[in-house]
Amino acid sequence: MEVKEKIIGAIKIAVKSAMEGGVLKNSDDLPEIVLEVPPRKEFGDFSTNFAMQSAKIFRTSPRKIAEEIKTRIESAAWLDKIEIAGAGFMNFYLSRDVIYQELANIYGAGENFGQLPAKNNQPIQIEYVSANPTGLLHVGHGRGAAAGSAIVNILRAAGYDVESEFYINDAGNQMENLAKSVNARYLELLGKNVDFPENGYHGADIIDTAKKIIERDGDKYLGLPEEERLKILEDLAYADKLAELKKDLSEFQVEFDSWFSERTLHPDKVNAAIKILRDKGAIYEKDGALWLNSTKHGDEKDRVVVRENGVPTYLAADIAYHKNKFERGFGTLINLWGADHHGYIARVKAAMTELGFNADNLKILLLQMVSLYRGGELVKMSKRTGESITLRELMEEVGTDAARYFFLMRSIDSQLDFDLDLAKKQSSENPVYYIQYAHARICSIFRQAAEVGLSLGNNPPQFELMTTDAELDLVSKILEYPDEIEKAAAEFAPQRIARYAYDLAAQFHSFYRDCRILGVGRELAHARLALVRVTGHTIKHSLGLLGVSAPQSM
RNA sequence: GCGUUCGUGGCUCAGUUGGAUAGAGCAACGGCCUUCUAAGCCGUGGGUCGAGCGUUCGAGUCGCUCCGAACGCACCA
Structure with a gap:
């Protein structure tokens, strides 16, 4: 976000000027200036611990350093005030105009909000599944x-x-095993008596594959020598299995x-x-x-x-x-x-x-591993096949959206307890429905607005008409989004986005309770409707990152 | 035995290069629908962050030791 860069830039200049003026000891080994969103909103829009981090280098108390920086930038127009708190935190309170301007920028970006500028990195490759x-x-x-x-x-x-x-992994023992297993099922289905291979695959899907082959080609491989038949069946089974993988993955919103x-x-x-x-x-x-x-x-x-x-x-x-x-x-x-x-x-x-x-x-x-729970009980793996529930069964039982969200809501290095009953619930207990409902509600507002002749049109919204906490809290949540993407990317942490989407939905629901959109003054309604639009785009975008759909109505 | 990951309210988990009074959801309890979806909102109670020691101005976060859990320790993939 631009404002962050602005603050960091101003601090840098202030520090430089303090060093040149001899107020702070000269150093070219200063810590990086990190701005964060404070844990509580009384602490302002952004804060930094730079004064504490640099106290050792400057050999000055953090509060003194903070004071020196403060006096050098506090008159900036985009700033409301700076406060020094605790052991030497600097809390920055932005001028409202800056916040409205940021919101206007986001509104202007439309559905592109959330797409950050290209990093021009050397390509990254990620291999998975x-x-x-x-x-x-x-x-x-x-x-x-x-x-x-x-x-x-x-x-x-x-x-x-x-x-x-x-x-x-289409080479090696497991392919021979696949061939032997399908061969056994193939012969079995054609009425032959065969011993199932010792380390063969016992899953029902192997029978399905054999059935498909018979349906298409009949018993034409029956008379072939074992060796030759295995070779043919390996190729046919491989093609079938790969097609199944691609189909399941595609249905699960996964493309390679x-x-x-x-x-x-x-x-x-x-x-x-x-x-x-x-x-x-x-x-x-x-x-x-x-x-x-x-x-x-x-x-x-x-x-x-x-x-x-x-x-x-x-x-x-x-x-x-x-x-x-x-x-x-x-x-x-x-x-x-x-x-x-x-x-x-x-x-x-x-x-x-x-x-x-x-x-x-x-x-x-x-x-880390996944454990499924149903009715409060661990769903055990099948003893015979050694396999757990298939992804296909899971998608059928709880739906793709719930399955994906539940997989993504925990950090990847935490073992996951997947509550099938909760994932199936169509109520607010289920986080994915809670978020999707917020989006559906937004779409509904637009349908209602259209009915009373209210739409966004081409006139720029007067965002400055929105001054309540409910409105401003929602705005600041939205302003955090690009930063959240940056962090989620740096940490390979999808659960951050899952959580963000949830928090944003919660913030929207609160706003919805406090602020009516229809039936207030024309200009205010216009501004709020624009905020609702931005919120809707952001929810949709964040769900999109998770591969979860954003329904128009529920 | 060795290695990897994890250990945070009754349950499931977040916790931003170490920072300000440790946060959510579920469960419990109490409120809120004549107006844009109550699939929602507001409020209350509940935590020695597994234990101990150390580093630091400051530790849930870093280091060491111990306890507990999952996974792994093939001329399998």
Whole structure:
């Protein structure tokens, strides 16, 4: 926000002038000036602890420093007053005109409010979900999908250049397993007696896949030799599973810019990466296998990259994959992994360091586990399939909006207790309905206004007519939005936006109680209607970052 | 045993590079609909921030120790 820059600029000039005047000791190592919105509104619109932070450098008491800064800027027109409080906080009270001007700017920006200027950063890539194409997505993937897509949206709103990617684990044992499982179901459905593979996938979705194949192609693969049939069924099952993944994700408001197949890394890119590491001495041979010297970079033990039988491990492919990602020119790579993969971080980073990349540019976000509760009881995983409720079932039960909001309302590194009953409730107890209701109410106001011939038209609203707390509190909540996006982006923290949307809705509901829009004077009604419009845009935008819809009516 | 994350009112959780009297929702209790959706609003009660020590002008936030929970510790992915 411009005002913030204005205040920070003024403080800088004041400090400089105080130093030049010999009032403050000269220094070029001053702390950054951070403005925050104070915890209570009696403390003004913005405050800074700069005087406290810099007390040591200036060797002066914080209050004295604050006084010196204050006297040098307090006459500025955009400022109402500055107060020094507590141990040396400086509280800035903006002139109302500035607030009205900010509001007018936001009003002018229309639906673009919330899109921050481009940062012109080196592109960031974020990889998430990356589930095996061997079954349906479950709720754990759902949390990852919600978090990843929200983080992408937030980073883009903050002005970063971001690309999202899904890494398809379509090579290795699990694909053979998929083929064997579908094969068994295929034969079973065609009346053959077969033993189900030992580590096969027991889910009902495997039967569905086999059924689809029979529906389309009949029993034409029955007579083929086992080997050949497995190969064909693997391809068919893979295509089906991948299509299912894409369908579920799309329904869950998740779209990827690119889908990267692990198969494209085998064998050339994997071998090339191994060769480089070998040449650099980071990989050695022991017991017939090839090992990565990851202990050197803090891992607990060295890791096998190529097995005794000559087959590369998952790690080998992952090294080749991350090498490829770095080589594509991304400045930052973000991986969103389930917390159960945390042991993997050290080895991948070790390999990247050995390959000459800066491992700090690979940020791995860990997502904690989800527990579902229904009727106050933990919903247990199925014993036979070892799987929890699928994402598809969850969407059917509670709806996409509620599912996404509930996944996003907690910080990603906090375990999530998902209350299915609460998510289903269509009442104010349910935060997502509470927020959506605020938006629906706003749309309703516009419908009502139109009926009495009131609309925004082209005349600029006279915002200065709004002087009550209910109005000004709502305005200041809206003014916080860009900052909130900035912070949510910097911290990869969608829950900040979830909370912000809730707080904004609450502020609006209070305003709605205190301030009528229809039936007040024409100019005041116009100004309030404009504020309502801005509020509606902001709620819609913040819900949009979360991938939650903003209904016109409820 | 080692590692990662977490431990904040009865429950689920926020808490902005360490800052001003620790905040919400749910649950409990009491009010508010002849006027723009009561799917709402207003109010009350409830917390030694797991325990201890340390760093600091100042610690829920940083460090160490301990206790507790989840997850992980494969030549599986």
